[in-house]
Amino acid sequence: MALTAVQVAVVVVTKKQAAKAIRHKLNMVKMVMCTLGLVVTTLFFGTAHSAVLPIERADVLYHSYEGDGVTIDGPSVLLRKNIGGRVSVSANYYVDTVSGASIDVRATASPYEEVRKEKTIGLDFLNNKTLLSTSFTNSSENDFEANSVYLGVSQDFFGDLSTISLSYSKGWDVVGRRGDESFEEEADRQKFGLGFSQVATKSLIVGFNIEHISDEGYLNNPYRSVRFLDSSTDRGFSFATETYPNTRSSTAYSINANYYLPYRAAIYGDARTYSDTWGIKASNFKLGYIHPIEDDWVFEVFVRHYKQDKADFYQDLFSRPNEFNFMARDKEMSTYTGLTAGISVSYEWQFSQTAMFKKSAVHFEWDYMKFDYDDFRDATAQTPVGEEPLFGFSANVLRIFASIWY
Amino acid sequence: MKMVNKTSVRLILVACVALFGSGCASTFDGFSNPLANIEPWVKPYERSNLADPIMSMNRNPVALSYAKHVFESREGARGADGGAGGGCGCN
Incomplete structure (x- = not known):
């Protein structure tokens, strides 16, 4: 029996998606093969010279993000200490306290407050001028648990002018939902990274990075919903769970x-x-300038631009709840631009190289962020459905911290 | 196949730079590699500018990792930003 036009279209779309997935799988396999090849190249043939352990220092930071009705703040403490000349250990404790409600939540639910705690321990090992790094991270909040391991290798060669780095990490997430104890989903993540940096002149360093990330499992945000036309309601629309x-x-x-x-x-x-593979395409660039004054002050300014095209299955307003197999209205899946401008200032105290503490510093960093969405409308506006103003918001991000080198 | 080919070409280029730059090509008898004779062109005594902390891409790791987390939470794109992976918890 002949296929109908709709069935043909579905088959074509399915085949396209399958081809896209296969292309990315091949892409990943090739990257793994090249990565393994480069590991062998650098570890067994490379003429390494001077890989060094990370600098010993301690930092205590307060961070704050305010924007779109949300406040996120908390501390972060990072300690790094060498053991002998070949091993460096590090530990980071980071806390996010979230309160308020973003536009995605304001349209469908009430403001909330929650705390996320992240702990990372790391180990770096310098072996015959090759730096091997590994770390373990646990992130925990009342509705989300994430664990990940990281492995990396980095090596200098060509008279220290070139550095190659390879990395792999694997993560395991358990996703919950507030107010629903029976809800528990899982997601796994793998990251493959390759980096190369080159000293081009006595004043110029250039670098190149590739990273491939693959996720599998429950990739939705359980608190975000799609919007669909519903003439039975006063406002003309209702919300349903997203499907990714x-x-x-x-x-x-x-x-x-x-x-x-x-x-x-x-x-x-x-x-x-x-x-x-979701159809998102994005690009960003950043330009910055750093200006020290004497040995005490360091000033920095930067500007960063980000542009993104939406996921294939994103729409601001759907016709009905189950219009497509995959449906999203998460604003991070939409088409939008972001502009960030930042300034920072540091003041440093230099001590004797023979003293217990070699140097200390205090830092103040402020970023102003602005996002403008091309196809995400403000569903809280009291206007006819589909004619709401396009959404946009700004945010202020602060980082205030003190550092000690020893 | 466009994406695969682009990726392959770029990775092969990087692999070639690493291979030739590390000098391993010279270990193959009978293989004449014009790049093998290239010497490092910035001498150790010419690297004072490069050693200045203001030339570091990661001057303050604790602040950089936080800034990356903020961008990852607000943007659909991810990866190739020079950082190690970790659980995001970006609900």
Whole structure:
């Protein structure tokens, strides 16, 4: 029996999605093969010179994010200490206290408050001028539990002018939902990274990074909903649970450069391009300038631009609850642009190199962020359905911290 | 196949740079590699600018990891930002 036009269209779409998934799988396999090849290349043939352990220091930071009706703040403490000349250990304790409600929540539910605590322990091992790094991270909140392990190798070669780094991490998430004890879903994540940096001149360093990430499992945000037309309600629409695919693969490429100016100051820049199997395409670039005064003060300014095209299954307003197999209205899946401008200032105290503490510093960093959405409307506006104003918001981000080098 | 080819070409280029740069090509007898004779062109005594902390891409790790977390939470894109992976908990 001949297929109907609709059935043909469905088959074509399914085949396209399958082909897309296969392409990304092949992409991942090739990246793994190249990664393994490069590990062998650098570890067994590379002429390494001077990989070094990370600098010993301690930082205590207060962070704050305020924007779109949400306040997120808390402390972060990072300690790093060497054991002998070949081992460095680190520990980080980080807390997010979230209160308020973003536009996604305001449209469908009440404000809330929750706390997320993240703990990371890390170990770096310097072996024959190759730096091996590993870490374990646990992130815990009342409705989300995430664990991940990280492995990385980095090596300098070509007279210390070149550095290659490879990384792999694996994460396991358990997703819950407030007010629903029976809700428990899982998601796994793998990341493959490859980085290369090169000293180009005595004042210029350039770098290149690739990262492939694959997710599998429950990838929805259980608190975000799709909006669909519903003439039985006063406002003309209702909300239903989002439905995402169970897999996602993404690849991102970035380049960066740092240039030392003729006087003591530096400019830097980076650019990234991104795509994934959900149809999201994005790019961003950043330019910054660092200006020290004497040995005490360091000033920095930067501007960063981000642009994103929506996921294939994103819509602001659907016709009915089960219109498609996959449906999303998470604003981070939509088409939008973001602009961030930041300034920072640090003051440093230099001590004797023979003293217990070599140096200390206090830092103040402020970022202003602005996001404008092209196809995400403010569903809280009292206007006819589908004619609400496009959404946008700004946020202020603060980082205030003190550091000690020893 | 466009995506795969692009990825392959880029990775092969990087692999070539690492391979030739590390000098392993010279270990193969009879293989004449014009890049093998290239010497490091910035001498150790010319690296004072590069050693200045303002040239570091990660001057303050505790602040950088937080800034990355903020961007990851507000943007659909992820990865290739030079950082180690970790649980996000971005509900």
